[in-house]
Each structure stands twice: as C-alpha cells, then as structure tokens.
Amino acid sequence: MSTQRSQPGVPGSIAEATSSIHRAGTHSLLLEFAELSTVLACHQQLHSQPLPGQQELVAAARTLMIRFAAPHHISQARRSLERITVPELESTGAKEVVLPVIYDGEDLADLAESLNMSPEALIHWHTGMPWTAAFGGFAPGFAYCVPAGQDASGKTRALSIPRRSSPRTAVPAGAVALAGEFSAVYPRVSPGGWQLIGHTTEAMWDLHRATPALLSPGDTVRYEAVRPEATRAETVRGSAGITPEAGDDAAPEGEAGAVLQVTSPGLQMLIQDFGRPGLSDLGVSRAGVADEAAARQANRLAGNRPEAAVLEILNGGASFRAQDTVVLAVTGAEASLVIKDLDGGERPAPQRAAIALVAGDELNISTVERGMRVILAVRGGIRANPVLGSVSADTMSGLGPAPLQTGDLLSCGAAAVGPVGWPEPTTLPEPDEQGRIQLRFTYGPRDDWFSSEEATRLAAQTWAVSAQANRIGIRLAPAAEDPAARPLQRLKKQELPSEGVPRGSLQMPPEGNPVLFLNDHPVTGGYPVMGVILPQDLSAAAQLRPGDTVQLVPVDPDFPQELT
Numbered sequence: 001m002s003t004q005r006s007q008p009g010v011p012g013s014i015a016e017a018t019s020s021i022h023r024a025g026t027h028s029l030l031l032e033f034a035e036l037s038t039v040l041a042c043h044q045q046l047h048s049q050p051l052p053g054q055q056e057l058v059a060a061a062r063t064l065m066i067r068f069a070a071p072h073h074i075s076q077a078r079r080s081l082e083r084i085t086v087p088e089l090e091s092t093g094a095k096e097v098v099l100p101v102i103y104d105g106e107d108l109a110d111l112a113e114s115l116n117m118s119p120e121a122l123i124h125w126h127t128g129m130p131w132t133a134a135f136g137g138f139a140p141g142f143a144y145c146v147p148a149g150q151d152a153s154g155k156t157r158a159l160s161i162p163r164r165s166s167p168r169t170a171v172p173a174g175a176v177a178l179a180g181e182f183s184a185v186y187p188r189v190s191p192g193g194w195q196l197i198g199h200t201t202e203a204m205w206d207l208h209r210a211t212p213a214l215l216s217p218g219d220t221v222r223y224e225a226v227r228p229e230a231t232r233a234e235t236v237r238g239s240a241g242i243t244p245e246a247g248d249d250a251a252p253e254g255e256a257g258a259v260l261q262v263t264s265p266g267l268q269m270l271i272q273d274f275g276r277p278g279l280s281d282l283g284v285s286r287a288g289v290a291d292e293a294a295a296r297q298a299n300r301l302a303g304n305r306p307e308a309a310v311l312e313i314l315n316g317g318a319s320f321r322a323q324d325t326v327v328l329a330v331t332g333a334e335a336s337l338v339i340k341d342l343d344g345g346e347r348p349a350p351q352r353a354a355i356a357l358v359a360g361d362e363l364n365i366s367t368v369e370r371g372m373r374v375i376l377a378v379r380g381g382i383r384a385n386p387v388l389g390s391v392s393a394d395t396m397s398g399l400g401p402a403p404l405q406t407g408d409l410l411s412c413g414a415a416a417v418g419p420v421g422w423p424e425p426t427t428l429p430e431p432d433e434q435g436r437i438q439l440r441f442t443y444g445p446r447d448d449w450f451s452s453e454e455a456t457r458l459a460a461q462t463w464a465v466s467a468q469a470n471r472i473g474i475r476l477a478p479a480a481e482d483p484a485a486r487p488l489q490r491l492k493k494q495e496l497p498s499e500g501v502p503r504g505s506l507q508m509p510p511e512g513n514p515v516l517f518l519n520d521h522p523v524t525g526g527y528p529v530m531g532v533i534l535p536q537d538l539s540a541a542a543q544l545r546p547g548d549t550v551q552l553v554p555v556d557p558d559f560p561q562e563l564t
Contacts, residue, residue: 001227002450003161006060007553009021010319011267012085012086013083013085013491014031014042014045014046014080014081014084014097015078015081015082016080016082017033017038017042017086018031018032018081019032019033019034020074020146021078022444022445022446023074023079023442023443023444023445023557024065024445024500024501024505024523024529024532025069025442025445025502025504025505025532025533025534025535025557026442026532026534026535026557027032027067027069027070027071027074027374027502027535028056028064028065028066028067028068028339028500028532029066029068029074029077030063030064030065030499030500031063031066031081031521032062032063032463033062033063034062035062036061036134036146036229038086038381039059039060039061039063039090039135040059040064040066040084040134040135040217041064041087041088041089042064042183043057043059043064044089044090045084045086045087045446045517045534046064046066046084046154047281049084049502051066051068051073051076051077051080052077052080053069053072053073053076053199053279054066054068054069054071054073054279055067055068056068056277056278056280057280057281057498058137058280058281058499058500058523058524059134059135059137059217059322059330059421059497060135060137060144060497060498060499060500060524061134061144061180061181061182061497061498062087062395062497062498062499063497063499064500065499065500065501065502067280068205069375071154071557071558074136074237076557078266080379083383086564088344090464092214092220093185094219094220094373094525095216095219096219096220096221096222097184097214097215097219097220097221097222098221098222098224099176099200099221099222099223099224099378100129100200100201100202100224100226101126101176101198101199101200101223101224101225101226102198102200102225102226102227103119103123103126103176103197103198103225103518104198104228105175105176105177105195105196105197105198106196106198107195107196108122108123108196108197108198109300110446110557111161111195111197111233113233114161114162115128115161116215123197124196125157125159126183126197126223126263127222127224127225128176128218128224128388129147129148130148130159130221130236130293131146131147131148131220131221131223132145132146132148132218132219132220133145133215133216133217133218133219133220133221134146134148134217134220135181135217135279136213136215136216136217136219136279136281136282136283137283137498137500137522137523137524138190138192138245138446138467138498138522138523138524138525139186139188139190139205139281139283139396139397139523140186140187140188140205140212140213140282140283140284140399140544141185141187141188141204141213141214141215141283142184142185142186142187142204142523143184143185143204143207143213143217143219143463144182144184144185144285144498145182145183145214145215145221146158146181146182147181147257148220151258151437157182159181160180160181160495161178161179161180161181161192161194161195161528162179162193162495163179163194163195163495163527163559164194164195165178165507165510165511166193166508166510166511167191167192167193167509167527168191168192168193169191169468169541170190170191170288171186171189171190171191171194171196172186172189172196172199173187173188173189173439174186174187174199174201174202174204174353175192175196175198175199176196176197176198176199176370177192177195177196177198177226178194178195178197178224179193179194179195179472179495179498179526180240180495180497180498181302181497182498183221183223185200185202185204187203187204187205188398188459189398190217190386190396190518190522191298191472192521193509193526193527194389194526200287202214202280207387207399209477212282213282213283214394222238223383229511232529233314240430240514241428242413244391245515248478252333254374255539257410257411257412258323258324258334258409258410259322259323259324259326259378259410259411259413260320260321260322260323260378260409260410261320261321261323261327261407261408261409261410262318262319262320262405262406262407262408262409262410263319263321263362263407264317264318264319264403264406265318265403265405265406265408266313266314266315266317266318266365267313267314267315267317267401268313268403269310269311269313269314269318269404270311270312270316270392270393270401270404270460271310271311271312271382271384271391271392271393271400271401271404272287272288272289272290272295272310272311272312272391272392272393273288273289273307273308273309273310273390273391273392273393274288274289274292274295274307274308274390274426275287275289275342275387275390275519276388276389276390276392276393276394276399278286279388280500280523281374282448283397283405283523284388284394284397284521284523285394285396285397285503285520285521285522285523286503287390287392287393287394287397287399287519287520288392288519289310289312289375289388289392289519289540290312290373290471290518290519290538290542291312291332291373291375291427291539291543292436292538292539293427293494293541294309294331294332294373294375294427295310295312295331295332295375295377297329297331297352297375297424298310298330298331298332298375298376298377298425299329299355299377300326300327300421300424301329301331301353301420301421301423301424302327302377302379302414302416302420302421303354303379303417303418303420303421304377304379304380304381304415304416304417305381305415305417305477308377308380308381308382308393308413308415308499309381309382309383309384309392310375310376310377310378310381310382311373311375311376311377311382311404311410312373312374313365313373313374313375314336314372315333315367315368315372315373315375316333316366316368317365317366317367317368318364318365318366318374319362319363319364319365319501320362320410321360321361321362321365322357322358322360322362323359323360323361323409324529325356325357325358325359326357326359326379326412327351327355327356327377327378327420328354328355328356328357328376328377328378328379328429329352329354329355329376329377329420329421330349330351330352330355330365330374330375330376331352331374331375331377331426331427331545332366332371332373332374332375332427332428333369333370333371333372333373333374333543334347334351334368334369334370334371334426334428335351335365335366335367335368335369335374336366336369337349337350337355337363337365337366338364338366338394339355339361339362339364340361340362340364341358341360341361342360342361342553344438350423351495352423352424352425352426353375353422353423353424354379354420354421356445356564358465361373361550369520370390370428371428371542371543371545372542372543372544372545373378373542376532378410379412379416379420380412380413380414380415380416381412381413381415381416382410382411382412383410383411383412383413384400384401384415385401385494385496387399387497394520395470395471395472395511395520396472396520396521396522412561427539428540428543429543430542434462434547434551436462436549436550436551437528437540437548437549437550437551437555439484439516439534439540439541439550439551439552439554440533440534440535440536440537440538440553440554440555441504441528441531441532441533441534441537441553441554441555442532442534442551442554442555442556442557443455443507443554444529444530444531444532445529445533446496446508446528446529446530447492447530447531448491449492449508449510449528449530450488450489450490450491450493450528450530451488451489451491452489454489454490454491455530457486457488458506458514458530458531458552459479459552459553459554460552461479461480461482461485462478462479462480462481462482462549462551463476463477463478463482463514463549463550463551463552463563464477464478464479464480464547464548464549464550465477465544465545465546465547465548465550466513466546467546469545469546470515470518470520471517471519471520472518472520472521472522473507473515473517473518473521474515474516474518474544475515475516476514476515476516476550477513477515478513479549481549486512487511487512487513488508488512488513488530489512490508490510495526495542496526496527497524497526498524498525499524499526500523500524501510501521501522501525501529502532503517503518503519503521503535504516504532504533504534504535504537504538504541505517505521505525505529505531505533506529506530506531506533506552507525507527507530508527508529508530509527510514510527514530514538515527516533516541518538518541519542527534529562531552531554534555552559
C-alpha cells in the first residue's frame with residue numbers, strides 16, 4: 001500500500017506543520033493538518049508561489065490536495081515543502097451575505113431527533129450565529145461554511161453532523177445542508193450525502209456576474225429563516241462585485257458555415273474537448289471528454305490537433321445529415337456505420353478511419369455493440385462558445401454547451417493541422433480470460449481506514465458495474481459470479497472531513513461499494529478514497545457498461561514503468 005507519512009521539515013515549514021502527507025494517485029499529494037487555519041495559510045502560500053509542476057490546489061477542512069503535471073514532480077515537491085515556511089493568513093475583500101432559508105428539508109426532523117433537539121432548536125442554532133465561508137469545492141458555487149459564533153464559555157458552537165450512509169443521486173438545487181462541522185448550499189441538482197434541512201432561492205453560481213460565486217473564502221454568512229411566500233430580499237451587504245456583464249458563455253454562434261445537422265442525438269450527445277484544468281478552487285472539475293484515447297485517435301484520423309473538440313455520444317444510436325462536404329472519423333465504442341445518399345443508396349462506412357460526406361448524405365451510427373461512448377471528430381474540430389476556457393459540457397456543474405438535440409447544426413473550426421490519418425485499431429480495452437476489464441490503481445490516500453485484509457479484498461474480488469453509471473462516476477458492486485465477493489468494511493467508523501478527490505478516485509461510502517469518479521466528479525468529497533485509478537486506464541473505465549465486470553490491479557505509484 002502506498003499511503004505515506006510526512007517527513008520532518010525545518011521548524012515552521014509546511015512539511016513540519018502537516019500531521020501526515022499521503023499519495024493520492026500518481027499525480028497528487030494530500031497534505032493533512034490539525035487546523036483549518038493552517039490549511040488556508042498554506043493554500044495562500046502555494047497559490048501565490050506554486051511548486052514546480054503544480055496544476056491544482058484544493059483546500060478542504062483539514063487537508064490540502066496538490067495535483068502535479070507529472071509524477072516526477074512529487075519528489076521535488078516533498079523536498080520543497082520541507083523548506084517553505086507557513087505564512088500568516090491574510091483576509092481581504094470579505095463581505096457579508098444574508099441567505100434567506102425556508103426550513104423544509106426532508107432530513108430536518110430526523111436530524112434534529114438524532115441530536116436530541118427539536119426542529120425549531122436546530123433552526124435556531126443554524127440562524128443564531130454568523131458563519132464563515134472557509135473554502136470552495138464539490139461544485140461551482142458550493143462554499144463550505146464553518147460556525148463563526150461562540151457560546152458563553154467561548155467555545156465554538158459547531159455540531160458534528162453525520163453524513164448519510166449512502167449519498168443521494170440527486171440533491172435539489174438550492175438545498176441547504178449540513179455535514180460534519182459545515183453548512184452549505186447545493187448550487188444545482190447534483191449527487192450528495194449531506195443532511196438536507198431547507199432550501200434557498202438565491203443563485204449561488206451565476207456566470208453573468210463578474211464574480212460567479214456568491215460566496216468567496218472569508219465572507220461572513222448569515223442564514224435567515226423565512227416563510228415560503230416571502231419575497232426575495234437584498235442579500236449582499238458590502239462590496240459584492242456581482243455587477244452583471246456578458247461573459248464567455250454568451251449566446252451560441254449562428255448557423256453560418258454549418259457542416260452537420262443532428263437528425264437524432266441518441267441518449268446523450270455532448271460537445272467535449274479536454275476540459276477545464278486548474279479551476280478546482282472554484283469548485284469546477286476538469287470535465288472534458290471521458291475517453292481521451294478515443295478522442296485523440298479521432299482527431300488524428302481527421303487531421304486535427306490532438307485536443308480539438310469532438311462529439312461524445314452515449315451508447316450510439318445517433319444520426320447526422322451533411323450540410324456541406326465534410327471529413328470526419330468515428331472511434332471509441334464499437335458501432336456499425338451506414339451512409340445514406342440523396343438517391344436512397346446505402347453503403348457501410350468504417351470506424352477508426354477518415355470518412356467523407358457530401359451535402360445531403362446521412363450518417364447513421366448504430367447502438368453500440370461494445371463499449372459505452374462513441375467519439376466523433378470533424379475535420380477542423382467542433383466549434384462552440386467556450387465557458388471558462390473550454391467548450392466541454394460538464395453534466396454535474398451545468399457548465400458548457402447543453403446536450404445536442406434533433407435539428408441542431410454544427411460548424412467546424414480551425415483545428416485541422418495535417419492530412420487525414422490511416423485506419424487504426426480499436427482503443428477499447430481487451431478483457432482478461434475471465435471476461436473482466438483490468439484497471440490499475442494505487443492505494444491511498446485513505447486506505448488506512450480499512451484493515452489490510454479489506455484492502456487486499458478490493459483487488460482480489462471481482463466487481464460489477466451497476467446501473468448507476470454516468471460521467472460523474474460509476475458505482476461498483478460485488479460481482480454475482482464471484483461467490484466470495486462482498487462489500488468492504490471500514491476499520492475507522494468516524495466521519496471524514498471533506499477533502500479534495502482526484503479524477504479516478506475509488507471513494508468508499510459506508511455501505512462498502514466503491515464509486516469510481518470520472519471526469520465530471522465533484523472536486524471534494526466526504527467519504528474515504530481507498531485508491532486512485534491510473535490516468536492511463538481512465539479511458540477504459542469510461543467505456544464500461546452496466547453489467548461489465550472489473551478487476552482492480554494494484555501498482556506501485558513510484559514504479560516508473562507504470563507512470564509514463
């Protein structure tokens with residue numbers, strides 16, 4: 001197992017201030033501290049003076065996750081952390097925000113009873129003190145708020161609120177929730193395991209504001225109980241900086257230059273590039289195309305830049321009509337391709353090869369026969385308006401273009417850089433002799449929450465892909481064909497304060513079945529991550545279908561052959 005403890009640093013250094021340092025996959029470190037104030041001070045330091053190769057910083061309740069561009073930056077970072085001192089925490093530009101709350105959450109009564117309180121007493125506690133927005137995460141506009149008030153003895157008035165044993169698949173937008181020592185508002189519909197006590201109508205995230213997030217770290221938050229029929233009041237006091245202005249999410253471009261029309265989008269058709277790295281502090285996950293290997297292959301075949309925008313089609317079953325002469329390539333999940341011309345003639349078309357259509361031709365992509373996501377690249381790349389620097393559709397945060405619908409017109413950009421490529425073999429993974437897809441992973445950062453026997457079981461038994469699978473994550477369950485398979489049991493039973501989670505994380509809710517986080521996963525989570533899938537194997541994970549079986553194969557994060 002690869003969870004590693006911190007090394008002593010010079011007095012006052014970041015390494016010295018940590019209680020432990022864990023590996024979180026091949027590209028990330030998770031630094032653990034005793035106090036939130038130390039987390040925020042170290043975050044402030046590393047944000048202003050990044051470490052070599054540093055790409056992401058995610059501050060959380062007791063941890064700071066640092067993601068690097070390459071695995072070799074990890075050892076450099078450890079040495080640097082032994083020398084960099086922890087600075088004084090500065091707070092500038094803070095404001096006060098009043099959030100009107102209708103206390104009608106479905107967990108309110110049961111939670112109050114578990115705390116030996118009445119619902120009215122719980123509401124009085126929630127509204128009776130100021131809160132401080134400590135850090136962002138989970139989703140755009142989601143702010144973790146901690147109690148700023150004290151009781152008569154000078155102690156903080158924080159409660160310890162347990163999360164649900166199994167997270168909800170859909171928490172309503174505006175839900176006001178509690179977990180651990182934190183209070184927060186869900187900005188939009190998303191999965192979550194917090195206890196719901198009410199809801200607010202305030203927009204926590206709005207790209208038309210100069211500052212999209214209503215709450216920023218350091219802001220004071222006051223919750224105000226209101227009646228359901230109460231009108232919306234002015235909620236921001238002080239300099240909020242939310243003057244509406246046009247952003248890069250303006251109305252889509254017109255139809256001029258369209259080369260394809262969607263005649264059937266299938267189950268879900270999304271525009272995707274390679275995402276929005278570096279925005280985790282805003283609660284914005286990387287997102288991007290789920291099967292990167294197939295997207296690069298499609299662009300290579302179409303003569304595009306490797307990371308040009310493509311279409312991602314869930315389960316195939318889509319069709320298009322050419323508006324002009326166009327060259328494209330279809331990769332990823334296996335499907336049959338048929339071209340119909342204006343005269344009614346039909347001809348098969350190859351996958352993983354360049355295809356030419358003329359105006360009036362219709363391309364039909366069958367339901368997939370193997371895999372889950374078909375990738376379609378158009379020579380020149382799919383053109384769309386970027387949001388926060390990317391045209392990717394993020395299904396959790398709602399950023400980027402909406403799913404395509406019948407009748408939508410697609411234009412190509414200027415991503416073509418060379419000739420079309422020669423036909424290539426599939427990028428889909430090959431199953432082993434037992435029909436399982438093997439996914440390599442590294443243990444940690446929280447494998448110490450399980451006994452060594454349970455950690456070994458994670459890799460020894462066969463897992464099946466459940467029906468709960470989307471771009472956010474894949475819920476695994478013990479495979480029926482493995483008689484010894486069962487959910488895993490924790491060694492530690494306490495609540496884990498929310499912390500940063502990398503793409504590919506195997507998060508373990510109390511029920512004991514892992515959730516494999518894919519591209520649209522939340523930036524932070526409150527269940528222990530037992531391991532992290534290698535980035536090289538996430539394309540294979542993106543092609544898993546419900547019912548597929550998986551073998552998780554542990555590897556050493558420091559073994560160079562596995563990290564290239």
